[in-house]
Amino acid sequence: MVQRKPRADAAGNRARILQVARELLSSTSELPMNAVAKAAGVGQGTLYRNFPTREALLAEVYRADADQLVASAAPLLEEHDAATAFRRWLSNVVDYARVKRGVLAALEPSSGQELAASHTGSIGEAVDLLLAAGKSEGAIRADVDAHDVLILLGFLSRLDESEAAERAHHILDLILSGLLARK
Incomplete structure (x- = not known):
């Protein structure tokens, strides 16, 4: 099966999620997933599609x-x-x-x-x-x-x-x- 390159918007969402999580980790070890999604400007589905847990x-x-x-x-x-x-x-x-x-x-x-x-x-x-x-x-x-x-x-x-x-x-x-x- 050929792996497709992610769309630019999907890659951007993933990068934003990672950056937000990284920033939140500097102030808390809780890292609530809903806070990550909200701060990254993505929906819960996008967050969990990229990071299931x-x-x-x-x-x-x-x-x-x-x-x-x-x-x-x-x-x-x-x-x-x-x-x-x-x-x-x-x-x-x-x-x-x-x-x-x-x-x-x-x-x-x-x-x-x-x-x-x-x-x-x-x-x-x-x-x-x-x-x-x-x-x-x-x-x-x-x-x-x-x-x-x-x-x-x-x-x-x-x-x-x-x-x-x-x-x-x-x-x-x-x-x-x-x-x-x-x-």
Whole structure:
């Protein structure tokens, strides 16, 4: 069976639903489906046709953010030296961690853990890419691997929202400082 490309209006509706859900997750872990539909300007049928369950919507918000985070590594390396690219990528991690906190708070613990684990590999590959570039330039310590960085980044999702807004960038600066090669 040939898959058809979605109509432009259907693709727009889906994108709006995801954006609204993402924004709502920054203020609540409730994420009522009727509030998402209303804020996105779509009917309940459109919402449920795209996302049959609340969990499906949450999973797609998380997947889209994880994919965006992973995809940002290579372009940053094309535009900047490795240390600057890594710093900017870590800034993207702040947004990702905020969404991750919201999604995981809204899901059952086992579902949230499974969802987070399903993206660890691709995020690790992005970190590997950044580390390799940094090591080849002599900017990143040779004894650091992606697993080290992922463990450190995991603490961001444990901050509550008020604390994260205040401390996340400082924590990321500390992480990057620890990754940089000493000269």
